[in-house]
Amino acid sequence: MTTATVEDGPLRPGALLRVEDVVVEFPAPGGRVVHAVSGVSFDVLEGETLGLVGESGSGKTSIGRAVMQLPPPRSGRVLLDGVDLTTLGRRQVRAVRPRLQMVFQDPLSSLNPRRSVRGVVGEPMRVWNRSRPDIDARVDELLSAVGLDPAAVGDRRPSQFSGGQCQRISIARALVLEPQVLVCDEAVSSLDVSVRAQILNLLLDLRERYRLTMLFIAHDLSVVRHISDRVAVMYLGKLCEIGPAASVFGGPAHPYTAALLESVPVPDPSVRPSDEEVLDGEPPSPVDPPSGCRFRTRCPRAQPRCAEEEPIMRAVAPEQFVACHFPLTAGAPRP
Amino acid sequence: MTAQSAPVLEMHELRTWFATPEGPLRAVDGVSLGVEPGRCLGVVGESGSGKTVLLRSIVGLLPRRAIASTGGTVCFEGLELAGAPPAVIRDVRGRRIGMVFQDPMTSLNPVMRVGTQLTDGMRHHLGVGRQEARRRARALLEAVGIPDPERRLRDYPHQLSGGMRQRVTIAIALACDPSLLLADEPTTALDVTVQSQILRLLGRLRRQRNMAVILVTHDMGVVAGSTDDLAVMYAGKVVEQGPTATVFSATRHPYTRALLEAIPRADARPGERLATIPGQPPSLVDPPSGCRFAPRCPRAADRCRAEEPPLAGADGHRFACWFPLGDPEPPAAAT
Secondary structure, eight states, rough: OOOOOOOOOOOTTTOOOOEEEEEEEEEEEGEEEEEEEEEEEEEOOTTTTEEEEOOOTTHHHHHHHHTSSSSSSSSEEETTTTTTTTOOHHHHHHHHHGGEEEEOTTTTTSSSSTTOHHHHHHHHHHTOOOHHHHHHHHHHHHHHHHOOOHHHHTTTTTGOOOOOHHHHHHHHHHHHOSEEEEEESSSTTTTTTTHHHHHHHHHHHHHHHHHHHEEEEESSSSHHHHHHEEEEEETTEEEEEEHHHHHHHHHHHHHHHHHHHSOOOSSTTTOOOOOSHHHHHOOOOOOSSOOSSTTTTTTTTOHHHHHHHHHOEEETTTTTTEOOOSSSTTOOOOO | OOOSSSSSEEEEEEEEEHHHHOOEEEEEEEEEEEEOOTOOEEEOOOTTSSSSHHHHHTTSOOGGGEEEEEEEEHHHHHHHOOOOOHHHHHHHTTTTEEOOOOOOOHOOOOSSSSHHHEEEOOOOOOOOHHHHHHHHHHHHHHHOOOSSSHHTTTGGGGSSSSHHHHHHHHHHHHHHHEEEEEEETTTTSSHHHHHHHHHHHHHHHHHTTTEEEEEEESSHHHHHHHSSEEEETTTHHHHHHHHHHHHHHHSOOOOHHHHHHHHHOOOOOOOOOOOOOOOOOOSSSSOSOOTGGGGGGGGHHHHHHSSSOOOOOEEEEOOOOSSSSSOOHHHHHOO
C-alpha cells in the first residue's frame, strides 16, 4: 500500500473506511467546472459513526456518492479495509458493493412502486443469486428488525405506507446483504419530528445489533450530534473541522462551525436569539470558489493571509482538527 | 387573556372539511385563535395536523371544488372574511394581509422581473404611479436587506439565491403595508445560517411596523425563538395554546410534551434513545371519538375515548385534555 499523499493528521491507521484527498467535479454550462468537493480526507473506524454536516452546496452528498463509487471521484482514493475502490474495475466494484450500502432522503422515490415490500427488500439478494429460502428468511428477519410485521406488510406496495414506514423499508433493504458500512444521506430529513425520533432510535438499535459503521450525512445539527461519535463540517467543498462530536459541538474551533451552531434555533424560549446577524450573506458559487480559505468572504475573523494561503488541517485539541489560520481557541473571546 | 390591544384577526370555530371519496376529511375542525398587533403567533404541528390549511382558510386560498364544507368566523379588523364574496377577500389579500410561503421559487413568477412583481400589488391595490411604485420597491428591497436594490429590481428570480428570493417574497408581502403577515414555513427550504437571517428580519420588520404575524412551522426551535404565543395543532384541532414561554415551561398537553421530547437534546448522553409517540396520527375522515390523541396517549383513560375534552384553562394558557400534565394521573392509566 502506498503511503497517503495527505500530510494532515486526522487520518488514523486501521480505519475501515478511508477517504483520501477526494475531488468531485461536475461540468457546468460554458465549459466551466463545479468544484463540488476539492480535496477532502477523513476516515471512519469500524463501528464508528461519522456525522457529515454542511449546508446546501457544501459537497456532503457528493462525498457520500463518491464513497459509493456512484460515480467514482475525479481524483483521490476511497479505501475500504485497505482496498482502493477507485482503482477497481466495474465487476470488482460490484463485488464490493454489498459491503457498502446507502439510505436516501426521500423514502418513497427510492422504492420501486410496482414491487411488493418483500420484493423490494429481497432484491439485493436476488441480484446475488441467493436461494429462495435464504432470501425469505433474511427478509423476514430484517422486516422484523426495522419494526414491521413481515406477514402483514410483505405483500403490500410502498405507496401504501407512510414516509416513516417507507424509510424503515429502505433501511431493511440496505441491511439485507449485511453491509459493513451504511451511508445515510439525509435519511431522516423529510420526516416529522416524532417519526424522525423513531427512525433515529431504530438506527441506533441496528447499529448495535449489526455492528454497523456509519457515514451519517445531514444538515440538521441536532440530529447529527445525537447519532455521531465524530463530526466533520464541510463548507463549499472543503472540510473545515473534524473531531469527536462532543469537542466539535462543545468547543468549535472553526469560525464557520461556530456560526453554524449559533444559527440553530434552540427549542427553549428563554434562549432568545440576539438581534445581531450570526453570519452575513450566503455561500459563494462552487463554480468560482474564493482563493485561500473558502470561508473567508463571510468570516468575521478573516485576515489578508486567509485570501493568499489555503489553511491546512491541524490539531487544536486531542483528535480535533481544523483548517483555519485563526481558529477559535477555548476561552478566547469571539472577535 | 390579559387585555392588550384588540386582535387584528380573530377566528372562531373555524372549520374546513375537504371532499374525499370516503367522506369529508376534517382538515381543520373547529379552531379558535387570535393575534394582536405587533405580536407573533406560532402554529406548530406535524404533517397533516391542519396548520397550513388553517392559514390558507383565513385568506380563502383553497380550491373551492375540493371543499366539502366550511364553518366558523374569521374576523379581520372588523371585517368578516369567512363566506365573504371573493372580491372582498381579493381586496384584503395582498393589501392588508401579506403572505409568505415555504418555497420562494414557486411563489415567485419565473418570467417576471423582481421589480414588476414588487410593484404590481402596490399599483393595483394602492393605485400609486409607476415612478412612485418603483421608488417604494427600492426602499422595500433595502428594508429586507438586499444590497444594490436598483440592479435587483431588473433581475429575474432565477438570478437570485434562495435566501435572496425569500427576502423578495417578504418584500412583496410587505409592499402594501399589511397589518397581518401570514408566513407558512418561510424558512424550511433555507439553510440554517440563512434561516437565522430571515427569522431576524421578520422579527425586526414586525416590531418596526407593529404588524401581527402568524408563523406556521414544524420546528419547535423556530417557534421558541420567534413567537410570543403558540398554538399546537393535532389532527385538525388546537390541543394547547398560550404564551410560548408558558407552553414550553409548563406544558399541560401530553402531545405537546411528546413533540418536545422527540427533539434530540444537546445534553443527551451519546446513543441515548429519544422519546417517541407510538402509532400514527388518526384518519381525519373517520377520527376517533373523544380526544383525537387518546389512541396514542400514555395517559388516556376511558373518559378520553368517550368524551371530547374542551380547550380550557386560565391566564391565556388553554389545553384540551381531561388529565393534563401536572394533574394527578387518571386511575386507568396507572394500571
